[in-house]
Amino acid sequence: xxxxxxxxxxxxxxxxxxxxxxxxxxxxxxxxxxxxxxxxxxxxxxxxxxxxxxxxxxxxxxxxxxxxxxxxxxxxxxxxxxxxxxxxxxxxxxxxxxxxxxxxxxxxxxxxxxxxxxxxxxxxxxxxxxxxxxxxxxxxxxxxxxxxxxxxxxxxxxxxxxxxxxxxxxxxxxxxxxxxxxxxxxxxxxxxxxxxxxxxxxxxxxxxxxxxxxxxxxxxxxxxxxxxxxxxxxxxxxxxxxxxxxxxxxxxxxxxxxxxxxxxxxxxxxxxxxxxxxxxxxxxxxxxxxxxxxxxxxxxxxxxxx
Ligand code: GLU
Numbered sequence: 001x002x003x004x005x006x007x008x009x010x011x012x013x014x015x016x017x018x019x020x021x022x023x024x025x026x027x028x029x030x031x032x033x034x035x036x037x038x039x040x041x042x043x044x045x046x047x048x049x050x051x052x053x054x055x056x057x058x059x060x061x062x063x064x065x066x067x068x069x070x071x072x073x074x075x076x077x078x079x080x081x082x083x084x085x086x087x088x089x090x091x092x093x094x095x096x097x098x099x100x101x102x103x104x105x106x107x108x109x110x111x112x113x114x115x116x117x118x119x120x121x122x123x124x125x126x127x128x129x130x131x132x133x134x135x136x137x138x139x140x141x142x143x144x145x146x147x148x149x150x151x152x153x154x155x156x157x158x159x160x161x162x163x164x165x166x167x168x169x170x171x172x173x174x175x176x177x178x179x180x181x182x183x184x185x186x187x188x189x190x191x192x193x194x195x196x197x198x199x200x201x202x203x204x205x206x207x208x209x210x211x212x213x214x215x216x217x218x219x220x221x222x223x224x225x226x227x228x229x230x231x232x233x234x235x236x237x238x239x240x241x242x243x244x245x246x247x248x249x250x251x252x253x254x255x256x257x258x259x260x261x262x263x264x265x266x267x268x269x270x271x272x273x274x275x276x277x278x279x280x281x282x283x284x285x286x287x288x289x290x291x292x293x294x295x296x297x298x299x300x301x302x303x304x305x306x
Contacts, residue, residue, distance in 0.1 A: 046097065046284050053107035058266035060133050061106060069112030072099045073126050073135035073259070076117045077212040079235035080290050082137045084117075091115060094289040095256075098155060099136035101281060102258065105274050119209040121189025124148040127261050134267070135259035138232055140191045141303070150264065151257030152271035154300045155282070160192045160252040161230030163218065163237060166245045170224060173247055179203045182224035185214035192228045195252060211236070219243060229254050234293055255300065265305055272302045 055061040064070045074096060075082030082095040103113050118126045123139060126132045127149045134152075141151045162184070164170040173179065180202035186193035188207045196203050206223050208214055214226040215236045226233065230246060237244045260267050275282065282299045 046288065047101050047104050047281050049104045049109045050107050053105075055106065055266055055270055058264055058270070060261050060264045060267050061270075063130075064106065064108065064133050069108050069114060070103050070106065070133045071114045071116055071131070072103065073118040073123060073132035073137065074099060074115050075137035075210075076115075077210050078138060078232050079239060080293055081232060081235060083235075092289070094156070094286060095136045095138065097285040097289055098258070099134075101278075101285060102134065102136070102271055102274060105270070119189070120187040121209065123189075123259055127259050130261070133261075134271075138229055138254075139257055139259050140229075140254040141257040142191060145259075149262050150260050150268050151303075152260055152268045153257035153275065153302055154255035155258065155275055155302075156231070156256040157297065157300050158229045158231040158254050158256070160195060160227060160254065161233050162247040163215070163226040163233040163244055164224070164247060165218060165221075166243055168224070171245050171247070176200055176251055177202070179225060183222075184225045184227050185217055185223040186227050187211050187214070190228060191252065191254060196227065215240075215244075231290065231295065234295065238293055257303075269305055272305065275299070275302050 053061075074091070076084035076091065078093065078095075081093040082091070083093045084091050099115075100110060100113070103109075116126070116132050118132065118135065118137070123135050123137075124145055127135060139145075139151075141154055145151070162170075162173065162176075162179075164173070170179075170182075176196075177200060179200070181204070183204040183206050184196055185206040185208065186196070188209060193205060193207060196205055206214070206217065208217075211226065211228055211232060214223065217223045218226050219240065225247075226236070233246045237246050258271050260271070286297075286299075
């Protein structure tokens, strides 16, 4: 039954897969910069910093105003999504630009933002503790996470995939169970590692806080594959196009949301309205970041606030 379920999952996501694997090579492009007043990626301003913003009933917004800017939880080792260039100090990627767009809509420029790298396993707790005001970083909307936090969005849909060494026989894998007896690496607390543990018990798992460490182990031969969302894996493959390959196969649907503190429906609805009424901004952000790797996807409809 396990096999059937995996294949069915792949079928559901086939259309998304085709788009997501459209270009599995080349150099990741990180046009974001935004060091000059929250104007988004590249030279051209993608969005304006709003003035005189009021957001009644949002304790999170009140805290941001008091502090003079938002503290945003992000990833920083995921090319084209959430990436920190250690040399220049520039942050870039689709998630980073979404985070900046939200900040700008709340009246905050780039210089007002404090970014906090938070690993997958620690996101809910960071929001619960009030360490961050919101989180933008390949964060799948799930019911169990919703017990602790709320999500705005979704603002992007992808699915779980696999990254393997280009010179290995694993490039021929057609089914997740073909990894039985092998070691697959993923991030602690992520949905992909949970899927493997729950549904593919004959696959060995290795875990790190961050995916880039899994990628190092894959390159050095310590593990047989890295599994996480295809949108993330495409960025790693693009960094090592001769050594790494993303398999043709998705077996889950991962809907990315913006994590917000539980109960702050004013902030949640503000972000949803931005996504819904934001005109061409989502597309402009996508084109300047993830779209550079050849991916083509549509902006998803946001979920109604429950
Ligand atoms: N989207 C998945 C998740 O939220 C995997 C990526 C990640 O770990 O951020 O768990």
